[in-house]
Amino acid sequence: METLFFILFAALAIAGSLATVWLRYVVHSAFALMAAFLGVAGLFILLGADFIAVSQVLIYVGGILILILFGIMLTPPDKKERSVKRVLGFGIPVFAIVGGLAFQIGSVVKWVEKPDLPIPGPTAAPIGRALLKPDGYLVPFELVSIVLLVALIGSVFIARRRTMQSIGATSQAIGGTSQAIGGTSQAIGRASSAPGGKS
């Protein structure tokens, strides 16, 4: 039963990924990406990581993907962008290298099965504890939250609609400052040449 689900989800993820790369239209690719995400979420469930799986669905599918869709909607479609030659030209070597590496790894590394793996249970509580324990991941967690906040503010600031004039003014101000600095250094330069000139 579990193997069946694994094959199902793995296929979904792999197919979605391949489709994302291959499809001509961005919108199609986005939906293929959704399929890949969902497949990965399924794999997470199979791995007993229920919390991650739910996060995957919520954030990737519900958040990032929607963002990407907005991005697609706000930009014009570009039908001539995909060149099969490029995709295949890059794709085949990459797949070859990755595959070769994977094969090598598989042949080199000896995988040892851990004898007493715990039975997967609900993980939300342990993860939460791990994140908020002072000797656990508290500091990275807080840092990440700050990063998120900064990213939020930053993206809002960057995406804000600006006119060319305001940008021009800013650059002028910067130029003025540098001019002032230049003036000062010029003055110093003149001053330092003065005594020689006098004598």
Next chain:
Amino acid sequence: MGLAGYLIVSAVMLACGIVCTVARKNVIYILMGIELILNAANLNLVAFSRFNGHLDGQVFAIFSIILAAAEAAVALAIVLNVFGLFDSIRPDDPDLLKE
């Protein structure tokens, strides 16, 4: 199912992500490729976590997801801004710094 299966899925997704990032000419494809790469990594982390009996991998995965979200938001903002300035979403068109 053992660890190897998950790793293979992850490797395929990684390869797809790389190809998507490198071969497509639309900035949004690049973003999607990066998301794929990140997802592949997440899958790896969670799989190793499962077969190691530790939760650490999952916690890492969570951080990675959060950062992915942040990255996506900022990147899209940049994309929109670049589009507004250069009227193009091809990554090669903004080339002012090249001069």
Next chain:
Amino acid sequence: MNVASNLLSWITFFPLVGILAIMCLPSAQKQLIRLVAIVASAVPLGLSLYMWFWGFDGASERMQLIERAPWIQAGNFVVQYFVGVDGLSMPLVALTCLLLFIGVFASWNIERGLKGYFALLLLLEIGINGTFVSLDMFLFYVFWEIMLLPMYFLIGIWGGPRREYAAIKFFLYTLAGSVLMLVAIVAIYIITGRFNIQSYLDVNGNNVAGLLELARTKNINPQVLTANGMLLGLPFQDWIFWFFFIAFAIKVPVFPFHTWLPDAHVEAPTPISVILAGILLKLGGYGMLRIGFPIAPESFMKYRDFLAVLGTINIVYGAYVAMGQTDFKKLVAYSSVSHMGYVLLGAASMTDMGLKGATLQMFNHGTSSAMLFLIVGVLYDRAHHRDLNGFGGLMTQMPRYGGWTTLGFFAALGLPGLAGFWSEAMTLLGSFGPYPTLTIISGLGVLMTAAFLLWTIQRVFLGPLNPKYAKLPDISAREIFCQAPFAALCIVFGVAPAMLINILAPAVKSYLAMFPGLH
């Protein structure tokens, strides 16, 4: 931080607050910037007055209000944040605070680059006060250099037509001196392994000073320093002495290193001239008395005759050159040269009276020269030139200004009842013993000082009114406000010099005790 226990640090570094505040203000808010500058200079003034009247024990010979903390520690290389004042430096710190406070008021007319101007002015205050209070030679050097930079910009940016020449001359001259000083400091460090200016704060309470003593306390073989330790034919101590002496002589300024002074004064804006003459010149004399002479007592005793000659040349030559000037400000600048000669003469005399006269002169010249430069500034603001022969009869048009000028000039020429008299008379009385001939020659300087100052009054103020200046407004209330504190100090210390001398006396006494070969 407790203000009373860290009084000197507060006095020294409070202007930093003002600098930061001014930096944050938009440059269009001119009144606000001025206000901040006033506050930032008024607080150290208030603190220094507190120090003068309550925080400082005038009867003690020791360093007071000491703060000591390690600053730079790298193996054996230890620099301390080590500050303190005694009777020698405390009045000068207070004078600095007063001069800077008045300097801010005197800068009211400055409109260009206000922000930078006041920030530099306050930075200057930090540098000067830091130099006066530091007891660690390295710290002293750092503050000395801090002081140099704002002065350069203040002259070079806000000065007169030849400001760049004057500023660079000032800068290079002083820098040349401070390079010598740095060499000497490093040499001392290498020998003794310490930077303390004076070691009379030793744990044992021993009154020791001088290179030899410093070396002995560190158990370093003083062979390096005595006759065997020759360098290019001169004992090592002499080298230290001369390096320090030239560094400080440039600042005083001692003939023949004085030519930067007239140029700097003429080009500097009025408040900067006031500060330059009022306090910067004192740093030279202070440095000699604090570091230069006691660090190398044997060399000093060997060369002091020569120093006395230089002091006399300063007095007489300065007065003669001043008489030959036609630029009002240059005349006052050369009068400073002449007056600072008393400091050197008194210091070289090594008598109690002479040293008191010299230290008193440092303070009194600070007030009287400040008055003179403010007076010149008032006239220059109105007439826009300083040619002494171009005026005449201004007393009719500006009677109050004439009155203030008369007071200032008489204070400068050492009229009894005004402070300058005591310092000059004490210097002459004290130096007559060791150097009778030089003292008599200096008497000629006294005469010439009176001559050129009164001749100036005669040319500018008396006689028939020059019709060109029939509409000049009289001195304003703000300008009187700037003059008044100095005039008051001149009169107070002229009538009751003991107020100041009682503070100086213990410092002079412990200074004399540092010279083993004396008497």
Next chain:
Amino acid sequence: MHSILSILQEHAKTAEQAGEAAGGAARALASANWGFEQKDIYLLMAIPLLPLAGYIIQLFFGRKLPRQGDWMLISLMFAGFGIAIYEFAKCLGAWSPEFKIESRTMGLSWNFLGSSPGSPSLVAGVLYDNLSAAMLVVVTLVSSLVHLFSAGYMKGDSRYHLFFANISLFSFAMLGLVISDNLIFFFIFWELMGLCSYLLIGHFYYKDSARKASLKAFMTTRIGDVCLLIGLCILYQHFGTLQFTELYEKVKIAVQNSPTHEWPEWLTAAGILVFLGSVGKSAQFPLHVWLPDAMEGPTPVSAMIHAATMVAAGVYLVGRAFPILTPDARIVVSIVGSFTGIFAATIGICANDIKKVLAYSTISQLGFMIASIGVGGVGAGLFHMITHACFKACLFLGSGSVIHAVHTQDMREMGGLRRKLPITYLTMLASTLAIAGVPLFAGFYSKDAILAHALARAMNEGIWYYYLPIAFLATASCITAFYMFRLVHMTFHGEPRDREKFDHAHESGPAMAIPLIVLGSLAVVCGYPFAHGIPAPLFSEARPWFLAIWEDHVPFETLLGGHFAEHHEHYEHILHESAHSNAVILSLCAAGLGISLSFAFYYFRWFSAEKCANAIRPVYNTVLNKYYFDEFYGKTFIAGTLVFSKVSSLFDKYVIDGIVNFVGGLMKKSSDASASFDRTVVDGFVNFAGFGTQAIASISRMLQTGRIQQYVAFSVFALVVVAALLILR
């Protein structure tokens, strides 16, 4: 006089009672303090401090006070006069030649240089002895009268309040000088007086002549001041004190301790330097040039300078410093003084400006006083100073009254004014008789005493240069009588030479008349209390009071041994036996000759002054131009100073600053040289390295396409390679 008498008697009585009651110890104490208490010291200090307070108030509020504050200053001065009289009476009550009050011994002193142990200090105090007692009375009297006179004379002046302020400061300085007990405070007030003379002579500052005169006065006296300061340095160096009484003691000890009882040479130098201070202030030759020019000031100021303050201070200094003057220094003093006496008198003959005549007469009379002190007649010299203060103040105020009336100072435009200005005429006539040395007038007694001393000294020593003073002084007193009567004749007698001015002349108000009358009467009587004979019943002592002050005070010379002491006794003998009677004859002859000559020339006009002048035209011109001293000083010292200052400023500008700029230029040159080395050699290497880098870069540049995706591909490739290396190692 009556009041003084009664106070005197009262004091004598109380002193007696106290002495009897308390016994010997109390008597000793009383004799040490002469019945003076701390209260008296404060009163004495109040005398100078009152005008100072007035000055300060006047300076700040003068303009706003009613009548511009003149009443306040006048009344303060009169109050000071009252105190001076009171203390003088007390001093008379305790009269003794050794009378001396020192505030230090009464626990009243002010340490001016701080009191740190082991370092020299400077203690200020009050010294009140016979000399200062008399001086205080005279100075306060003349000052108050000048103040009063000014209220009339200066009316309507634009700087009326400032004039009064400065004249009060002037009085303050002089009074402070009189009571100060050490040389440094003496010097302070001395200098302050220089300042006041500067301010007052330059009162009409808008006049070119006034500003020059004030500068001249200050600078000329300042030369003397610097000499005095150096003299102080010498005294301080050797004695470690500047207290008068201590100095006297230490001089005595120094001379006694020296092996041959000789006076040390440095003391001679110090004495001459101190005397040079007097030469400046008292306008003695060769620093006399400022005093005639000082007439540019308002007339009351002239009266002040000539009678009460500046010039008197010089004489007072020589008197105070007399015990430290060595015999050699005294010779210098007497010869300079007597030469000044005759020298200035000759100029007085030719001057036509009424105030200039009086100015030269002052210089001449000051010469008398100083010469008198020089020959040892300290009391006589100071006596003459007091009588001179009275009649010279009267003469100046009188001349002010004349000038006020006719608005000119040239005597050739006056004449016959006696009818128009009777009070002025009478008072000035009395003063002239006094200055000429006519018997029964004040000047006679003092001048007679001076001549007696000079004669006695000459007869005693017998060396030729001791005869110079008496010769000079006798001639000078003759000339004085001549030119003073010339002044009276030209101004008041004869027919008016300028009818218009004569018609406008009229006597001025009481503010100006009262001082004239007071001073005129004093010119008659102020010699009596001090002189022989006439008012003897007033003082029970047989000897004249004033002459006794110093002659009894100085006798420490008798303690010295050596030749001086013998001579001193001999001197006293000669003085009392023969010199006095000879001197009376001499001075009578001199005065009679001078007066008759002036009558002959200017009243009866038997001879023509113009013809005489023409006969000796070159000499006359020389004298008329004051022996060309101003021109001489102008061409030598002043021009020399100016040239030297110009030269030194050029030296400073071109040589010293030139060296600085040359060094700066040299630095610039060397830096240019090193810069070119830098460009070619050092930079060559750098450029070579740079070129190589550039070459490599231009190849590798081809990789830099600027395409993000290419970069990503590269990085992935690199990643893969690294991973492969790590894993498959």
